Each structure stands twice: as C-alpha cells, then as structure tokens.
Amino acid sequence: MTQSQPWWKGGIIYQIYPRSFLDSNGDGIGDLKGVAEKLPYVASLGVDAIWLSPFFTSPMKDFGYDVSDYRGVDPIFGTMDDYRALVAEAHRLGLKVIIDQVLSHTADNHPWFEESRASRSNPKADWFVWADPKPDGTPPNNWLSIFGGSAWAWDSRRGQYYLHNFLASQPDLNFHNPDVRQAQLDNMRFWLELGADGFRLDTVNFYYHSQGLENNPSVPAGENKTFVANGVNPYTYQRHVYDLSQPENLAFLEDLRALMDEFPATTLVGEIGDDKPLERMAEYTHGNQRLHMAYSFDLLSERQGPDWVRDVVRRFQDGLGDGWPCWALSNHDVVRVVSRWGEGVDDPKAYARVLMALLLTLRGSVSLYQGEELGLPEAEVPLEALQDPYGIEFWPEFKGRDGCRTPMPWTPAENGGFTTGATPWLPLDPRHLELSVETQEDDGDSTLNQVRRLIRWRQQQPALVQGDLTLMENTGDALCWIRRSGDQALLVALNLTGSDVRTPVPCSLERVLTEPGFDGRIEGGELVLPPYQALFAEL
Incomplete structure (x- = not known):
C-alpha cells in the first residue's frame, strides 16, 4: 500500500x-x-x-x-x-x-462498581450513574436499554437506580467524573x-x-x-x-x-x-x-x-x-x-x-x-x-x-x-x-x-486506497463511481442484482482492467454487467 x-x-x-x-x-x-x-x-x-x-x-x-x-x-x-x-x-x-x-x-463485578454500590459516600460513589427513584418508586426517567426493558436497575444497597444502556450487569460509568x-x-x-x-x-x-x-x-x-x-x-x-x-x-x-x-x-x-x-x-x-x-x-x-x-x-x-x-x-x-x-x-x-x-x-x-x-x-x-x-x-x-x-x-x-x-x-x-x-x-x-x-x-491502486470519489448518477441498477488520486483515475462499476445491467458508458475510458477478474465489459458504448459482476477501467 x-x-x-x-x-x-x-x-x-x-x-x-x-x-x-x-x-x-x-x-x-x-x-x-x-x-x-x-x-x-x-x-x-x-x-x-x-x-x-x-x-x-x-x-x-x-x-x-x-x-x-x-x-x-x-x-x-x-x-x-x-x-x-x-x-x-x-x-x-x-x-x-x-x-x-x-x-x-x-461488568457488575468490576471492583469499581462493587465499591460504588456499597454506599453513597465511598470514594467511588460517583463513578457510575446513580439516581433516586421517582416518588412512586419507578425509575428516574423513560430511558430504555438496547437489550430490552428499562435502562435503570434498582440497587437495594444504595436505595437508588443505576444506569445500564445494555445488560443490567453492565453498569454505565459516569464520564462527568x-x-x-x-x-x-x-x-x-x-x-x-x-x-x-x-x-x-x-x-x-x-x-x-x-x-x-x-x-x-x-x-x-x-x-x-x-x-x-x-x-x-x-x-x-x-x-x-x-x-x-x-x-x-x-x-x-x-x-x-x-x-x-x-x-x-x-x-x-x-x-x-x-x-x-x-x-x-x-x-x-x-x-x-x-x-x-x-x-x-x-x-x-x-x-x-x-x-x-x-x-x-x-x-x-x-x-x-x-x-x-x-x-x-x-x-x-x-x-x-x-x-x-x-x-x-x-x-x-x-x-x-x-x-x-x-x-x-x-x-x-x-x-x-x-x-x-x-x-x-x-x-x-x-x-x-x-x-x-x-x-x-x-x-x-x-x-x-x-x-x-x-x-x-x-x-x-x-x-x-x-x-x-x-x-x-x-x-x-x-x-x-x-x-x-x-x-x-x-x-x-x-x-x-x-x-x-x-x-x-x-492495495496497489493509489486511487482506491487514498483517492477521492465521484459518484456517477443516473446509471440505473449499475453502481458507478470514479476514484482519483494523482495520476490514476479508475471507474468502478458494480452490479449487485441478479439480472444483466446495461448503462451508457458514463465517461471517457482508456482501457478495461482484467486483473480484478470480473466479467464486466463494454459493448457499443454501453457498460455491460452480467449478474453480480463488476468492471474496473482506467480513465
């Protein structure tokens, strides 16, 4: 590279x-x-x-x-x-x-959390996100866990809820500290x-x-x-x-x-x-x-x-x-x-x-x-x-x-x-x-x-590793973009569908590259992409 x-x-x-x-x-x-x-x-x-x-x-x-x-x-x-x-x-x-x-x-067995949950006054009491319940005992707000249910779990030792965006056994650290x-x-x-x-x-x-x-x-x-x-x-x-x-x-x-x-x-x-x-x-x-x-x-x-x-x-x-x-x-x-x-x-x-x-x-x-x-x-x-x-x-x-x-x-x-x-x-x-x-x-x-x-x-193509990208519009089911870096410019054309795709050649091309081993080709001024095939060409 x-x-x-x-x-x-x-x-x-x-x-x-x-x-x-x-x-x-x-x-x-x-x-x-x-x-x-x-x-x-x-x-x-x-x-x-x-x-x-x-x-x-x-x-x-x-x-x-x-x-x-x-x-x-x-x-x-x-x-x-x-x-x-x-x-x-x-x-x-x-x-x-x-x-x-x-x-x-x-994890909830991390020494930091074990200390934090022990009391409201220990040195790591504020290392996690703790909050009092609402007056009716429910969680402090409506935040949800990605893994299901409330993002708050009750801890009887502190008499507070702690925040967990994932499992209840994954308490969230307090980055405000x-x-x-x-x-x-x-x-x-x-x-x-x-x-x-x-x-x-x-x-x-x-x-x-x-x-x-x-x-x-x-x-x-x-x-x-x-x-x-x-x-x-x-x-x-x-x-x-x-x-x-x-x-x-x-x-x-x-x-x-x-x-x-x-x-x-x-x-x-x-x-x-x-x-x-x-x-x-x-x-x-x-x-x-x-x-x-x-x-x-x-x-x-x-x-x-x-x-x-x-x-x-x-x-x-x-x-x-x-x-x-x-x-x-x-x-x-x-x-x-x-x-x-x-x-x-x-x-x-x-x-x-x-x-x-x-x-x-x-x-x-x-x-x-x-x-x-x-x-x-x-x-x-x-x-x-x-x-x-x-x-x-x-x-x-x-x-x-x-x-x-x-x-x-x-x-x-x-x-x-x-x-x-x-x-x-x-x-x-x-x-x-x-x-x-x-x-x-x-x-x-x-x-x-x-x-x-x-x-x-x-890995040997500077245009693909580090080049700019220009998206070609109006190419139908063919995905086409141009990658440019220094003296190299490459057209990339991809067919992700199960049908043949034809679209007008979107730019002037020097030659089709055979090294990548795909079956895309050019016929009569059109890109021809068989199902699930690609074409790479130098501009």
Missing part, C-alpha cells in the same frame, strides 16, 4: 472474534494462542491490521463486552504472555494490532505501552448522559425509526436525545486523541449508533484532534440494493466533510451480509465477491469480518444452543448475534478444525464446513482466492 499517508487511512482491518477463531487447548473456546497460530493466514489475505474483539477479564455475560479488569487477559483466552506473543507475531508479519476498548460501562475519564485514559495507555497500534472504541457516543435526566421524546407517528436496532426492539420508539451523544463527549475524544498522538502511527476507530449517525461521524472525526475514523451501521442494516448504496455514498460525500469513514458490511453484531442482503440469490459465490468489490472500492478504510473472505452465510443456531442474551430476549422474531459468531471453519471435518474438543461453544453450520479454508485453499477460483487477488490488486 502507498505510504504517502498514515497506514490506517485506506487500510484494511481484519476483525477477529477470538472466542470463535481457533481453540488451541480443546476447551471449545477460541483463544489468543489460536489467533497467533492463524496470523500467517490473515497476513496471506493482504490486509493491514487485525482488530481483536475483547479478550479482557470478564464474567462473559455479554462475551467480553462486560469488562471486570481492563488490564487483564481472561483465562479462557490465555495469559498476558500469550497476548505479547500474539502482538510480536503480528508485527513480524507486518500486521498492526487494534484492540477493542469498552469504555462506557463495566474526571477521575473516571483519567482512569480509562490510563487503561488505554497501558495497552499502548504493550504495543497496541490502535483501538476500536465500542459505543463511542454512549460515554456521556445528560445530567438533567430528561425523558427522551418519542418518535412522532409516521416518522421513521432511525436508530439501527433489531426491528422488534422498543428502543427504536424513542429519539435518543438525552441518553447518548452529549456535547461533552467531544472534549473527551480530544483527550483520547492527545494520548494517541504520544504514540506515533496509532489509530482510533469509533463505533457510532445514533439517530443521526452521519452527523455524529462528521463531528467525531473532524480535524486532527478527535477520532481518526469511525463507522456507522448504514451498510450493516437490512436496507440494500443499488439505490440504497448510492444514497449512502451520496450522503457521506455531502455530509462527512473532512472526516474519514471505516466501511463494513459484516461484523460480530449483525447478520452476515451474504444472508442479510442476499436472500434468494442464485449464485452466492459471485454475490459474495461483488460485495467485496463494493467494500474495497469505497472511499475510506475497510473492516473485513472473519469468514467474510470465505463467503460464509449466517449460521443457523437452534434456540437450545443460543448463547447471546440479546437473541434470547427477543426470540423468535430476532435471533440475536450468535449466527454471525459461530466458529471459523478451517477444515471440512466435524467442528471445522476449530477445536480438538468434543463441543465448540457454538455449533458449526454444515454449510460452513463446505466453505472451509482448507476446502477453498486449493481451488484457484474459490471465493477465498478470488478475494485474496482482489485485495492484493486493490
């Missing part, structure tokens, strides 16, 4: 969910040694970095997103020495290491000094709440419920005006950035869930003093199709300003994109590949989720095997996140080569075994090898 800008700007980040990557000790749960063992495979894809979902000490009620020790490795994942070895191996292979940071809340802010900055410094190259910030706009504890307004009748959450979740019935995205957060983001600037070549990428995600992204990535980049759920939603993608690109072009996006089509929280967007597709292999072409040609950085390079569909997980509290709460209309978190299929054998034990923590879908790494490695035309070639080709 070109070195004319920081590695993260236009870089490709491979997300690893350690619990499901590789189990090195036969207990059915993936671990850090397993991740380290498979890093040569990750490097073979041509990506720039890995993002490790949480591996910190945790009661695992939300599978690591409930932290009880910000500086400890949970024993199910290994030891601190295992982490150091993983970082050393990643760096040897030329991979940067980004780790998740869950700053907004802790400067000691809390400093403690979290110190925790991040700890990992930077151990060699971390950056952080993915979980729910980065949830750090602050309105101290007035005002009720959120409801979404007016007839207006769209804009917050991205599962479709049966009452959380979407509110406009989240007071419980998140408070203006005080900007100063804390600037403190975070100042810390990162002490460690050259590090990066911050924030996850933003908001009623106005693009507005938050522009705000949070503006200038050089806040986040380096951020991602929202625009392309992680159920909405799909050429018009939707074109609308997303147009809004980002018009509204992001000098900010920088990190694009993703799949992650550990949403249905895998091949299933989410591709229900009924008659050629899933071709569809997975054209989706990768979409992801790799947008202006911004890229987050690729483990197994996406294999074209994995969403796994079927029966009710009795569900682990995700979110899915258990909203079953059967929403099946939770387990279907995208099942173990990585390395071989076509039982349990996919993920574990030598009898039972993995989640069952593998038989369809995944047919798409295993081993099965695809020796097939030059497999999704895996096609994606490898596409990534490596993309």
Whole structure:
C-alpha cells in the first residue's frame, strides 16, 4: 500500500472474534494462542491490521463486552504472555494490532462498581450513574436499554437506580467524573505501552448522559425509526436525545486523541449508533484532534440494493466533510451480509465477491469480518444452543448475534478444525464446513482466492486506497463511481442484482482492467454487467 499517508487511512482491518477463531487447548473456546497460530493466514489475505474483539477479564455475560479488569487477559483466552506473543507475531508479519476498548460501562463485578454500590459516600460513589427513584418508586426517567426493558436497575444497597444502556450487569460509568475519564485514559495507555497500534472504541457516543435526566421524546407517528436496532426492539420508539451523544463527549475524544498522538502511527476507530449517525461521524472525526475514523451501521442494516448504496455514498460525500469513514458490511453484531442482503440469490459465490468489490472500492478504510473472505452465510443456531442474551430476549422474531459468531471453519471435518474438543461453544453450520479454508485453499477460483487477488490488486491502486470519489448518477441498477488520486483515475462499476445491467458508458475510458477478474465489459458504448459482476477501467 502507498505510504504517502498514515497506514490506517485506506487500510484494511481484519476483525477477529477470538472466542470463535481457533481453540488451541480443546476447551471449545477460541483463544489468543489460536489467533497467533492463524496470523500467517490473515497476513496471506493482504490486509493491514487485525482488530481483536475483547479478550479482557470478564464474567462473559455479554462475551467480553462486560469488562471486570481492563488490564487483564481472561483465562479462557490465555495469559498476558500469550497476548505479547500474539502482538510480536503480528508485527513480524507486518500486521498492526487494534484492540477493542469498552469504555462506557463495566461488568457488575468490576471492583469499581462493587465499591460504588456499597454506599453513597465511598470514594467511588460517583463513578457510575446513580439516581433516586421517582416518588412512586419507578425509575428516574423513560430511558430504555438496547437489550430490552428499562435502562435503570434498582440497587437495594444504595436505595437508588443505576444506569445500564445494555445488560443490567453492565453498569454505565459516569464520564462527568474526571477521575473516571483519567482512569480509562490510563487503561488505554497501558495497552499502548504493550504495543497496541490502535483501538476500536465500542459505543463511542454512549460515554456521556445528560445530567438533567430528561425523558427522551418519542418518535412522532409516521416518522421513521432511525436508530439501527433489531426491528422488534422498543428502543427504536424513542429519539435518543438525552441518553447518548452529549456535547461533552467531544472534549473527551480530544483527550483520547492527545494520548494517541504520544504514540506515533496509532489509530482510533469509533463505533457510532445514533439517530443521526452521519452527523455524529462528521463531528467525531473532524480535524486532527478527535477520532481518526469511525463507522456507522448504514451498510450493516437490512436496507440494500443499488439505490440504497448510492444514497449512502451520496450522503457521506455531502455530509462527512473532512472526516474519514471505516466501511463494513459484516461484523460480530449483525447478520452476515451474504444472508442479510442476499436472500434468494442464485449464485452466492459471485454475490459474495461483488460485495467485496463494493467494500474495497469505497472511499475510506475497510473492516473485513472473519469468514467474510470465505463467503460464509449466517449460521443457523437452534434456540437450545443460543448463547447471546440479546437473541434470547427477543426470540423468535430476532435471533440475536450468535449466527454471525459461530466458529471459523478451517477444515471440512466435524467442528471445522476449530477445536480438538468434543463441543465448540457454538455449533458449526454444515454449510460452513463446505466453505472451509482448507476446502477453498486449493481451488484457484474459490471465493477465498478470488478475494485474496482482489485485495492484493486493490492495495496497489493509489486511487482506491487514498483517492477521492465521484459518484456517477443516473446509471440505473449499475453502481458507478470514479476514484482519483494523482495520476490514476479508475471507474468502478458494480452490479449487485441478479439480472444483466446495461448503462451508457458514463465517461471517457482508456482501457478495461482484467486483473480484478470480473466479467464486466463494454459493448457499443454501453457498460455491460452480467449478474453480480463488476468492471474496473482506467480513465
């Protein structure tokens, strides 16, 4: 990749969910040694970095997103020495290491919370968000938890409610307290000094709440419920005006950035869930003093199709300003994109590949989720095997996140080569075994090898890594944009549909590029895109 800008700007980040990557000790749960063992495979894809979902000490009620020790490795994942070895191996292979940071809340067995809940006068009494009940004993306001029910839980020791935007076992920290802010900055410094190259910030706009504890307004009748959450979740019935995205957060983001600037070549990428995600992204990535980049759920939603993608690109072009996006089509929280967007597709292999072409040609950085390079569909997980509290709460209309978190299929054998034990923590879908790494490695035309070639080709194109983007309008079902950087200009044309698409050539072209290996062509002044195909051409 070109070195004319920081590695993260236009870089490709491979997300690893350690619990499901590789189990090195036969207990059915993936671990850090397993991740380290498979890093040569990750490097073979041509990506720039890995993002490790949480591996910190945790009661695992939300599978690591409930932290009880910000500086400890949970024993199910290994030891601190295992982490150091993983970082050393990643760096040897030329991979940067980004780790998740869950700053907004802790586990309820974190020593901070255990002290805070003990009384109203202890040194950490104000480290979490506590409030008295209303006169009738009900919660202080109408705020809701994303995981269902009120965002307030009663604590009999203090005779007060505490705030939890997620599970009741995930109490929210009070970022209005400067000691809390400093403690979290110190925790991040700890990992930077151990060699971390950056952080993915979980729910980065949830750090602050309105101290007035005002009720959120409801979404007016007839207006769209804009917050991205599962479709049966009452959380979407509110406009989240007071419980998140408070203006005080900007100063804390600037403190975070100042810390990162002490460690050259590090990066911050924030996850933003908001009623106005693009507005938050522009705000949070503006200038050089806040986040380096951020991602929202625009392309992680159920909405799909050429018009939707074109609308997303147009809004980002018009509204992001000098900010920088990190694009993703799949992650550990949403249905895998091949299933989410591709229900009924008659050629899933071709569809997975054209989706990768979409992801790799947008202006911004890229987050690729483990197994996406294999074209994995969403796994079927029966009710009795569900682990995700979110899915258990909203079953059967929403099946939770387990279907995208099942173990990585390395071989076509039982349990996919993920574990030598009898039972993995989640069952593998038989369809995944047919798409295993081993099965695809020796097939030059497999999704895996096609994606490898596409990534490596993309990494050599300055226009795709760092260039500007100009959206071509009025191209029907063909998604078309031009990427420009320096002397290079490329036309990208994508057909995400199952029908042939023809559209007039939107600009003067020098030659069609065959290296990416797609079947798009030019005939009689028209772009001709067969189903699920693309065309790349030099201007």
